[in-house]
Amino acid sequence: MKTICLYFQIHQPFRLKPYRFFDMGHDDYYYDDYNNETIVRRIADNCYLPSNKILLELIKKHKGNFKISFSISGTAIDQFQLYAPDVIESFQKLAETNCVEFLGETYAHSLVGLKDENEFKKQVIKHSDKIEQLFGKRPQVFRNTELIYSNQIGHMVDDMGFKAVLTEGAQNILGWKSPNYLYHHPVHSNLKVLLKNYKLSDDIAFRFSNINWSQWPLTAKKYVSWLNEINKEEEIINLFMDYETFGEHQKKEIGIFSFLQSLPDEVFKQTSFSFKTPFETSLHHKPIAPINIETPISWADENRDLSAWLGNELQHEAFNKLYALKEKIQLCNDNKLLLNWQYLQTSDHFYYMCTKHCSDGDVHAYFNPYENPYAAFMNYMNVLNDFSIRLNKAIENNKSQTSKHEKTVKQLSCELV
Amino acid sequence: MKVLMFGWEFPPHISGGLGTACYGLTKGLSCIKDLDILFVVPKTHGDEEENKMKLIGASDVSVLKRELDVKAFKKTIEYLEVKSKLMPYVDPEDFKHQTGYTVEEAGAFLKTDDQGKIPFSGKYGNNLLTEIANYSVVAKVISEDHNFDIIHAHDWLTYPAGIAAKQASGKPLVIHVHATDFDRSGGKVNPVVYDIEKKGMEAADSIITVSNLTRKIVIEKYGISPEKVSTIYNAVEPLVDEGKMLKKGFDEKIVTFLGRITMQKGPEYFIEAANKVLNKMDNVRFVMAGSGDMMKKMIHQVAELGISDKFHFTGFLKGDDVFDMLKMSDVYIMPSVSEPFGISPLEAMQANVPVIISHQSGVAEMLKHAIKTDYWDVDAMADAIHSLINYPVMSKMFKTRGKSEVTSIKWESSARKVYNLYKETLIAN
Structure with missing residues (x-):
């Protein structure tokens, strides 16, 4: 059948x-x-x-x-x-x-x-x-x-x-x-x-x-x-x-x-x-x-490749800066930051930075809040920078709390001895 | 096909945007095989050529006819210089230099700014109108003495000449609107100028505007029927010599405003944006290059904000200094309140400088690789400056893509569109 x-x-x-x-x-x-x-x-x-x-x-x-x-x-x-x-x-x-x-x-x-x-x-x-x-x-x-x-x-x-x-x-x-x-x-x-x-x-x-x-x-x-x-x-x-x-x-x-x-x-x-x-x-x-697929394909545009999200320098830069934070995320336990980490990864943010000029442009314009790819990049990078600042702070706080905790443990154990 | 063109200055005497556009377009048109141009310009330079001028017709105005063989042109064009004190715009000092007149004397006719705005104080007004009228008389004589198929007049000072030529010859008239008094005056339109502009537009068979922004003004503010108004964008001359790299004497980034310091150019918004950036970061300097009637006020504003150590005024820049200033810049900004076109961002892009331009400029309609903000949105402007300085990949991308975009904006293709419009206009007549 x-x-x-x-x-x-x-x-x-x-x-x-x-x-x-x-x-x-x-x-x-x-x-x-x-x-x-x-x-x-x-x-x-x-x-x-x-x-x-x-x-x-x-x-x-x-x-x-x-x-x-x-x-x-x-x-x-x-x-x-x-x-x-x-x-x-x-x-x-x-x-x-x-x-x-x-x-x-x-x-x-x-x-x-x-x-x-x-x-x-x-x-x-x-x-x-x-x-x-x-x-x-x-x-x-x-x-x-x-x-x-x-x-x-x-x-x-x-x-x-x-x-x-x-x-x-x-x-x-x-x-x-x-x-x-x-x-x-x-x-x-x-x-x-x-x-x-x-x-x-x-x-x-x-x-x-x-x-x-x-x-x-x-x-x-x-x-x-x-x-x-x-x-x-x-x-x-x-x-x-x-x-x-x-x-x-x-x-x-x-x-x-x-x-x-x-x-x-x-x-x-x-x-x-x-x-x-x-x-x-x-x-x-x-x-x-x-079916052997070595290079990633997608359902987007004529090319069926990744160029809608990772096709130009802006997109690569934003993508790399985002994932440069992934080690630090492992150390973070702040729920709000972790949720932002999810939402900032959404592929649409990169899609808005696409500079391909062809018939696909219409699809790219759909629901797109930005006037052009540069505006999308600037806004995203500003947000990502703030996120990165907050992530660093949170990790610093974690460290100082952990060391405080360690100190207390040491102190207590000393007292016990 | 032969065009009788009422244009403006040719090299080496180009002093601003209108002259640049006229020259570029004419050069582009000279590439078209079956098109000949009879180019008429008012000539105020009191130099050696004066004695070669001859009187023509009944008028007491002298006209110099010569074959102009500009190297860059594909062919020689007929070139008529009419002795007249009309000039598109002029810097007071420049004017003195070129003519030997004192500014006061010259002011009798043309104390104009870069867009041809004349501050009518009443007592000068009549003289200017006389000058315009004289010019149109010459135009009539020229049109009677020559054969041509179509008339093309650039900007309002030559509209009456275009009308006179049309009346004398019965040939169709195309007028080219590089600016309107609404741009020049910020809305406080001079009724005399408005009247001349409107009459020109009404008499024209076709109207070329340099942007849709200007097209809209022509249709809405002058009540012109949309069918006869077409937008044809300006272009930019390719860069011949990039010159050597300039080394800055300091590490800070430079953000440059380059143009007349007048209300039309929005200098105060640039200062506000600069202030916002300087509140947040240190490694940047701002330059306001140019002169104009708002300069003193701007210096005060900068002092009041307490950013004078990071905000610099250069005064009027000439020739190579302009290009050197661009080459030193990391960001070029044009926050114009009302700019019919705006060629200078294209020149910045040629010099590898990323540009921020206002939505209220005609050039914003055609450029892809530029950051666009509203002139009043100083937050967005500050943000764009910050991004270009702090996100190097963006600046890099603007440089390469901007450069290739600007290289593709050619006068030849604008000229081709103008030529097609001539043909359509002739068919319609």
Whole structure:
């Protein structure tokens, strides 16, 4: 039986407020509450809540035959808890149907997987804990920030016990191969790799509302007919996209919700496909071959590489300065600092510093609070410098307290002698 | 196609932005094969060429005709110098030097600043208007004596000349707005100047503005129909010789404001930003290079803030000193309140200096590798200065990317757009 595997990404960063250098040392709150709340609330109303409602109805209607998966970043969950608790509840209702799988990722939607194994694992565990606590089940399948993946990342998540991992079906990796099969890690053959079918995914995520597209308007009927045109041998269609596709990027008025509503009906009517979650897919299908990915790939832009986050000098500088603090973080036990440490790692901060000028610029501009990459860099560095000052202070305090403690112990032991 | 162009000064007598723009554009146009230019300029320099001038037509104004063979040009252009006391702008001392007149005498016609603003005190006004009228009479005579297809007039002092030429020849008129009186006066518009500007715009078949900022002013403040107003950005002459590196006599970073110290340029915002930076850090010095009517007030402001040990005034800089000042600088800042275009940040970028410019400048519309803030947002300005000094990677990136960006801004491509506009204007007529 052939499989359609649906996965939707939900992520929101904690956007930084304008933070001037003269705030350094005076202001330890970095976030733009107003913007964050406004954006989260808007997307909750435009997308998360109405889409969740539709998906819940579809799951009930199709009595367990319609299945989906989500990955929700920790920073998105934290913001839902702050600004839109109703969104959490609606995801919990979906979780109760047992037709929904929640995937693992790094808590802060960070790029740490490219930098440090220990810190990476910590963040993945922190995220898994949160998902288990909210939705009752520990993730078994992993997807890294922006589908960034390489053999090395596969190695780390295999080590953590994940059974499968999702990434982009990038043309430069696949060559003549098709993304429509299950693959496995070249060394850890137990780790399955699911590859995004970017053509069919992007038809919905990017082209749906494009009236200049030859296929516009796209109906569920037409879309499903394309699934039938796929080579009979091929087994899996992985449709991976941002959840904001539904109602935010593609507007309700253009008919994205009715598309979603009629998609499963059309699939059942026209095809022999069934819906499976990523974990079920990884169990049900046999991997056809190893997939070897030496250099990290991602699902971003034309290049499917890291250049959107680590493409220019500004991004590298900020990234290196951030992770230069990781040794010191080990010595820190201040909860507020540790939380900031998470939030400052979110990949979006680096994305805002991107200087690529191409059609992708539009996507980069979305939700971007900065006028240009330089403004993003300046603001981030100011915040990071303040954070670094505070971290140093906290560690100094720790040391002096420890030495005080040691002194007291010595004194007491002397007295005892 | 032949253009009758009413322009301004040519090398070696260029004294500011308008002259630079006129020269650059003409040079760019000279690269276009089937385009010829008849260039007319008011000539005030009382030098040796005066005796070569001849009287033309019925007017008692002398005109010198010569073939101008500027090395940089792709071809020679016809060049007419009209004896007139009109000048685009002039520094009082400079003016004395060039003409031998005393400032008081010259002031009778043209005590103007860099944007051509004339402080009308009533008693001078009529003389200037007479001068403008005389110039347009000459324009009429010239247009009767020559063949051409289209007329191009640069900035308000030449609009009446353009109109006169249009009336005499029936050829279409393009006017080029390098600035309006709204920029020069900070909103306190001189009604006489406004009137001349508005008449020019209304008579024109097409209007070129140097930025969308200026385009908006032309449409909104002068009530001109948007269809006939097009923005064509200025460019910058490529750097011929980068010269040798200059060694500073101290380690501190230098942040430079370079321009006229007038209200339009926003010097007081620069001082406020400098003060904010100096409150937080020490290894930096600020320089205000230039002169202008607000200079004394600025010196007082600096003294009052108690930052005189770190804030320096150079006075008016000439020629190579300007470029040397740029080369010594680590940051260039232009906090203009209203700047139709602003070529000088481009020159700073050529000298490898990162630039901070205000959103209220036309050049901000086209530049990618510049930090942009509002002129009044001294916090953002201070923050940008701090970042450029403290985050070296940023400064480095600005230098390399800024340099390659500025290298790609060529007069040839501006000229090509102007040429296309000529063609459209001719078709529409």
